[in-house]
Amino acid sequence: MPAISPETLKEIRFDEQGLIPVIAQQHDTGEVLMMAWMNLESLTQTLATGRMVYWSRSRNELWRKGDTSGHIQIMKSLLLDCDGDAILAKVDQTGPACHTGKRNCFFRTLN
Amino acid sequence: MPAISPETLKEIRFDEQGLIPVIAQQHDTGEVLMMAWMNLESLTQTLATGRMVYWSRSRNELWRKGDTSGHIQIMKSLLLDCDGDAILAKVDQTGPACHTGKRNCFFRTLN
Secondary structure, X not given: OOOOOHHHHHHOOOOOOOOEEEEEEEOOOOOEEEEEEEOHHHHHHHXXXXXXXXXXXXXXXXXXXXOOOXXXXXXXXXXXXXXXOOEEEEEEEOOOOOOOXXXXXXXXXXX | OOOOOHHHHHHOOOOOOOOEEEEEEEOXXXXXXXXXXXXXXXXXXXXXXXXXXXXXXXXXXXXEOOOOOOOOEEEEEEEEEOOOOOEEEEEEEOXXXXXXXXXXXXXXXXX
C-alpha cells in the first residue's frame, strides 16, 4: 500500500502529544470494538502493512494490535473526520478486541 | 433520570483537561456519526436530560448538540470502556450529525 501523501498528512490534526484518537469498528457488523490512539509512525505502519498499529499511551511504544494476543485487526479502511482530529478505522477483528476477553471494550453502562 | 453516582464517577478517567472522548453511534443502524468530548458537567447534563451535551474544545463551552442546528441527539445508552477513558454513546440522531450537512463526520478516506 502507498505511504501517506503530504496532502493527506496536512489534513490530519495530531494533538499536542502528536496523537489522534482512532475508533475501531468491525467493518461488516458495525460493532464499535475499541478506541485507541495513533501517532504518525503507527498511522504510517498501518497504511503500509494493512494491520492496525496504535500508540500505547500506557507503555509509550508502538502497539501492533494482536502481536501478543493473536487478536489482530486487519485494516479495511481509514476515514478522517470533518475537522481532521479523529479517525474511524473499519477493521476485521480476529477474536476479542478487549484485553478482558470481551469482544468489545464498551461493556459498562453509565446510564 | 438519576444523577451520576460517586461509584460510577470513580471509574471515569477524565484526561488532564478534564475531558473524555465520546463516540456517537446511531443506535439502530450502527453508523458511527462523530467523535466529540465531554467534561463532567456535560456528562451530568446528558444523563439528566437524555440529550447529548458535549464540551466544545474550540468554543470552550458546553455544547448541547442541535440547539443551533436542530440536529439533536437523543441518548439511548452510554457505555464506558474497559479502562474508563472513552465513552460509546448510542444515540438517535435527527438529521445530519456533521456541521457540513453530511450524515456522519467520517467522509475522508486516508487509505
